[in-house]
């Protein structure tokens with residue numbers, strides 16, 4: 001089988017820079033992929049779309065009483081603005097932000113131990129003036145780590161905007177040791193729109209050209225991260241699969257979509273399903289590759305489809321001798337918008353062992369990834385493809401099991417956003 005890990009690895013090297021949504025880096029990432037496709041003699045389509053983005057203009061967190069302390073802070077995107085000259089308010093540590101923690105929290109700047117949709121909702125109901133969320137580990141070396149830059153999503157903002165910042169865990173502990181009474185939070189940000197896009201190319205099926213299998217991988221990365229594991233790996237594997245299908249013409253049409261702005265909230269795949277609503281009925285399956293390559297890790301298939309597909313993959317990995325984990329579940333990636341439209345999906349992922357990779361940080365680098373592990377995963381995806389793309393009759397039912405539909409709705413926060 002002509003699938004080469006070295007080629008995948010070399011493509012990743014070309015993408016070894018930060019590819020944050022809507023930035024020049026993301027555009028350069030798209031160019032690497034486009035050039036690779038053109039080198040195969042194909043002409044990809046670039047479908048551009050707008051993505052909401054923000055710019056933090058000014059952020060400052062000060063503990064003002066009893067002891068002055070200026071704290072390194074990053075503004076939460078979309079968390080609004082904290083007046084022009086900042087908000088000065090009483091400080092409270094509200095821990096898990098349960099009702100009992102929040103009894104006296106109204107109008108205060110609160111430090112939480114963690115952040116999430118439910119916590120944010122409770123903070124909004126409690127009418128806090130601002131929030132502070134710790135990030136990273138207490139033992140992080142500030143010289144070797146970046147303070148995470150975070151943002152609220154649409155699902156948060158339905159409860160209203162509360163200006164917020166993230167700070168280092170070490171600083172959170174340091175603040176609490178001073179028994180703080182008052183804090184001042186300054187935050188100014190601009191909300192705007194930026195450009196992103198999907199790169200699309202297909203190889204027509206020789207026997208069933210109207211039956212389509214879609215391959216997806218996002219090529220953007222998060223702030224500070226060169227995103228080799230997440231997800232230059234999947235992007236480069238898709239290019240290798242495209243090469244494979246050019247040499248081995250498929251019976252059904254294979255369509256490759258390199259999605260932009262996944263990390264900002266699946267914008268690429270959402271744009272694709274919205275724009276191509278009419279053609280979605282032809283898509284039989286989505287094969288998504290997001291996270292591959294760690295030397296110490298475990299290949300895993302996450303099946304967002306009927307049970308039978310799980311059994312098929314289980315039999316198959318035993319047959320071909322490819323040890324892997326397997327579960328039937330949703331997966332937070334570009335498969336979701338497709339599955340939300342009733343298109344079953346399989347996610348091929350290689351999870352790094354704890355400590356073996358570092359996702360969403362400056363340490364998401366090539367050192368812990370090898371051509372061999374990339375090749376193993378790509379080969380398995382190709383073999384799986386042969387059995388499905390080239391099946392006599394397409395075997396996977398075009399239906400998402402009810403329990404997974406429920407999980408998708410919850411993931412997309414449909415109830416809260418009232419979208420269909």
Ligand SMILES: [Zn+2]
Nearest residue numbers: 230231290291
């Ligand atoms: Zn990813």
